[in-house]
Amino acid sequence: MxxxxxxxxxxxxxxxxxxxxxxxxxxxxxxxxxxxxxxxxxxxxxxxxxxxxxxxxxxxxxxxxxxxxxxxxxxxxxxxxxxxxxxxxxxxxxxxxxxxxxxxxxxxxxxxxxxxxxxxxxxxxxxxxxxxxxENRAFQNNHPAWMEGSISKSWPQQAAQIMAANNQHPPFTLRLNTHNINRSDYLQLLQDNGIGAKPTPYSPYGITLEHACDPRQLPHFAEGWLSVQDEAAQLSGELLQLSPNMQVLDACCAPGGKTGHLLELEPSLRVTALDVEERRLQRVRENLARLGVSAKILCGDGTRPGDWWDGQLFDRILLDAPCSATGIVRRHPDIKVLRTPEEIDRLGQLQHQLLQNLWSLLKPGGVLLYATCSIMPKENTRVVEAFLTRNPDASCDQLDADWGLAQPCGRQLLPQVDGHDGFYYARLRKAV
The missing domain is CATH 1.10.940.10 (NusB-like)
Structure with missing residues (x-):
């Protein structure tokens, strides 16, 4: 040992x-x-x-x-x-x-x-x-100098709060499948078991525990009543505006949290869950099996749909794009060690490629939800703005919501102390 x-x-x-x-x-x-x-x-x-x-x-x-x-x-x-x-x-x-x-x-x-x-x-x-x-700002804020500078430049009013959130231990948040039990009743069940918890303010499915624990110890976790998922990530399902029997692509799906949520919201969906790494798809299979839902799971590259796509257009596409993960630093603090500004530029190019290639798989009148767990505008609203200039058949919906900050395209959630992670959403609609 x-x-x-x-x-x-x-x-x-x-x-x-x-x-x-x-x-x-x-x-x-x-x-x-x-x-x-x-x-x-x-x-x-x-x-x-x-x-x-x-x-x-x-x-x-x-x-x-x-x-x-x-x-x-x-x-x-x-x-x-x-x-x-x-x-x-x-x-x-x-x-x-x-x-x-x-x-x-x-x-x-x-x-x-x-x-x-x-x-x-x-x-x-x-x-x-x-x-x-x-007097060293990067030291005092406990961030690499390049990251401290980027956050301060992008979000001058919110920078101190963002970095304070990044430095804390993350909250432990759950997503409840309300087909099994409503949220107030499950909160009472937790209280009866001596587990302190509160509802999330923006997601109607979210519950944040006072203390992190092994989720397998929670009532009915094994039966698929709940999943571990941050509140910000829970917003994607309703933003997609789902209807029964829709054909849906969850691109970059691993580890399957959002895939499971889509099928909880609308069990009749025909979901294709795609990821470029086969080893990550095993987690997707395990998560969906625990929830008691199923999807067509494929290993494939979203930038090369010709290798895996069967030619059927999708009603909805969720693109949770690979990104710098600068909105979830507190969950993955090694980002402070591993990430570089050059890598963010490279990721921006990949995001452009994914968005452009997957757009061709969307039906006229369909919706593509672009999402990242980044707080860097060059991965978010700037990617979408550039996409819109190249694609006249695309428009960006205005997201009227009580969460996040309105951007030129979409809305940006910034990490909150004791609250949700940093996340970005833009809902793109294809002309009929």
């Missing part, structure tokens, strides 16, 4: 060198540590990523010279030690001693004195070091 800090250092080092993400690395390493250490492992890994901009700034200040790229394991241990000292209740002597102990197993004899010295220097001079960064 690995020690919990050795396992955390392995995960963080791989994230630092771009070899994986929290969602891909943690499931593989969890079985290698003691079961009673697994929650601590997740706390250490998520925490190091959540506070990476500040932890990285501290290490750069404390080191005489930068570490080499091949020493990402040592860099990970420094971040790990600093995180424990700053953000956990672990006693300082244990945080330092246990982290230094891991260095004795990485075959770099010099690392032991380095990690011990850096952590003890920080412990001694914490107040002076923190004062050094008091």
């Amino acid at each position: 690995l020690s919990v800090r050795a396992a955390a250092a392995q995960v963080i080092a791989q994230i630092l060198n771009g070899s994986g993400s929290l969602s891909s690395l943690l499931p593989a390493i969890l079985p290698k540590i003691a079961e009673n250490d697994r929650s601590l492992l997740q706390e250490l890994c998520f925490g190091c990523c959540r506070y990476h901009p500040q932890l990285q700034a501290y290490t750069e200040y404390l080191l005489d010279k930068p570490l080499r790229a091949k020493d990402s394991d040592v860099q990970a241990l420094l971040l790990l030690g600093l995180y424990q000292l700053l953000h956990t209740r672990i006693p300082d002597h244990a945080a330092i001693g246990e982290t230094v102990e891991v260095t004795r197993h990485i075959k770099k004899p010099w690392a032991t004195n380095l990690v011990n010295g850096v952590l003890r220097n920080f412990q001694r001079d914490n107040d002076k070091i923190s004062a050094f960064f008091s």
Whole structure:
């Protein structure tokens, strides 16, 4: 068995060198540590990523010279030690001693004195070091400088609130299938079971718990009465304006949360659930099976419909496009480490391609709902504006809603402290 800090250092080092993400690395390493250490492992890994901009700034200040790229394991241990000292209740002597102990197993004899010295220097001079960064906006907001700048430029009035939401632990929100039970009755059922919860303000299907839990412990989860899904993502179903027996394409469908919601809202739909990665489609199958609904599941690329499309036009298309995920940073804090501004430009090109290629599959008079979990305008309203200039048969509906901010095209939800994630929606209608 690995020690919990050795396992955390392995995960963080791989994230630092771009070899994986929290969602891909943690499931593989969890079985290698003691079961009673697994929650601590997740706390250490998520925490190091959540506070990476500040932890990285501290290490750069404390080191005489930068570490080499091949020493990402040592860099990970420094971040790990600093995180424990700053953000956990672990006693300082244990945080330092246990982290230094891991260095004795990485075959770099010099690392032991380095990690011990850096952590003890920080412990001694914490107040002076923190004062050094008091005027650094990116440090104070705990975001990479490029991301802090982009958010501040795009949303000057809301930037502080966005970054505060990004830095918090995410709320735990559920989507209820109200065909089984109405929301007020399920809230009462939770209360009877000693589980604190409240209704979401915008989605009529949403419930937010006071404390996160294993959803399998919730009443009737196994029977498909509810799913874990943020409130912002729950808005897509009604925006599509569904009717019985419609032919619907859920492009980029994995892990299947929205697919399941569409079929809960209108069980007679003929849904094609498409995703480019076969391994992700297994989650879709599992989620739909638990909900007791079915769809035609295909592995295919939305930019190349000729490879998988059967020629039947769709009444509705949901395009939840691949994006920077800058609206869900608190759920995936490794975005602060992994994402780059160049990647957002590349994703913008992919979004243009998907929108253009899938538009040809839509019936005249049909609706395509373009969605992302991004807060970057260049992935959202600018993509739609450019699409409309190229396609005279497309128009963008005005979304009259009490959520989000009206944009030139569509509406933008920004992440809220203790509320919904960041999300963008634009409803495009094809001329008859």
